[in-house]
Amino acid sequence: MNRIIKGTTVVFWFLAIAFSSLDLASAQEVNIGVIMPLTGKVAAVGIDTLHGAMVAAKEINDEGGLSVGGKKSKVTIRSYDDEASAAKAVAGMQLLKDRYSVPAVIKGLSGPTMACLEKNERLGILLIGFFKHPDATRQGNKLVLRHQQTTAEDARDNAGAAAKILKPKAYAMISDTSDYGKASAEGYEDVFQKLGVKQVASEWFDERTQTDFRGQLTKIKAAKPDVIMLTAHDEASSGVIIQAHELGIDAPFVVTTGFGVTAEKLTGPKLIEGYMRRIEFTSKIPWPPANARYRTELYPAMGFKEPAAGFGISAYASVHIILQAMQKAGTTTDALKIRQAVPLVVPLPEKYNTTGVTAFLEDGSGVIPGGMGVYREGKLVPISLK
Secondary structure: OHHHHHHHHHHHHHHHHHHHHHHHHOOEEEEEEEEEEEOOOOHHHHHHHHHHHHHHHHHHHHHHOEHHHHHEEEEEEEEOOOOOEEEEEEEHHHHHHHOOOOOEEEEHHHHHHHHHHHHHHHHOOOEEEEOOOHHOOOOOOOOEEEEOOOOHHHHHHHHHHHHHHHHOEEEEEEEEOOHHHHHHHHHHHHHHHOOOEEEEEEEEEEEOOOOOOHHHHHHHHHHHOOOEEOOOOOOHHHHHHHHHHHHOOOEEEEEEOOOOHHHHHHOOOOOOOEEEEEEEEOOOOOOOOOHHHHHHHHHHHOOOOOOOOOHHHHHHHHHHHHHHHHHHHHOOOOOHHHHHHHHHHHOOOOOOOOOOOOOEEOEEEEOEEEEEEEEEEEEEEEEOOO
C-alpha cells in the first residue's frame, strides 16, 4: 500500500512539473529588446549586456514566468546587433517593434542611445540602461531611464580624485571620438582648469576601428604628463595601456567605467597597478548579495564562455525593473504606464538589486551610490577622498 501511495505521489509530482512547463510553453510572450554592438571592437560590452538580460529572463521563466493581471507570460530577450552605429541602432529599434512589439529596450552606448531617443517615444518604447550622455534625460523624453551617473559627472569625479590623490601639475587625455569621449574630455578640462593643472596633450581615436595607438601615445610621452585620463571601453582602453607600457610611459592612467572585466583580463594586474577608476555598485568588493549570486550561481549556470562583467550585471537589474514595473502597472505593452510604475519598484528587492539604484528622478535619471578606487594586485580598492 505504501509503495502505491509513494508511486502515486511521484506520478502527481511529475504531472505537476509537466503541466507547469506546458503552461509556460503555451503562455504569451513578453519581449524585451537589447540593442548593442554584438560584433566589432566593442562587442564585449554588448555581449555582456545581452548575457545579463538573458540571465534575468531565464530566472523569471524558471520561477514560472511573469504574472501580470492574472496571466502568465514567458519572458523572451530579442537582440539586435547595432555594431555601435547610431543609424543601425535606430533601424534595430524599428525592427524589434515591428517584429516583436517590444515595449522596452536595453541600451548602453551613448551615441546610439541618443539617436534612438529621437524616435522611441513615437514607437512606444521605453529605453533603459547604463548610457551616460547627460542630454539623454534633459530633452523631456518621457520614455527614458538611465541608471548611471552621467559621463560628465564621472569625469569630474575622476579628475577631482586624480588631483587630490596624485597631485599632478600636468595631465594628458586620450579619448574615443564618440559622445562618451567628448563629454569626458570636457569634464576633465573643466575640473583641471579650475585647479590649475595644465593640459599638455589631448589625443583622439576611434575605438570601433583602431587598434594601434602608438602615434597618439608617442605624442603624449613627449609631453611628459603626470597623469593620463583615458576614455574608452574594454578592448581599446586595454590596448592603449598595453602599448603605453611598451613605449615606456610610466605616468599613471585614470580610466573610466568603460574599463571593465574584459579590459582587466587583457591588461593583467601588473600593468594597471596604482591606476584609478570609479567604483560603482556593480564593481563593489565585497560583492553585494545579488551581485554575488549573479556571479557565482546565475551566470555560471548559463555556460557562457565570456567572464561576467558590470554591463551584464546592470542589464540584469534593468530587466527586473521592467518586469516588476509591468506587474505594478498591470500591463506588458503600454510603455508609458510601465515607465510611470518604475519609481514604485526601486530599490529592487535585495535578491535582484545588482545596481544599487535607490530611485529614479522625474527626468529619468537614476540615483545610485559610488566612489573612487585604486587598483591593487588586480582588485579595485576603495580610497578615501576626505
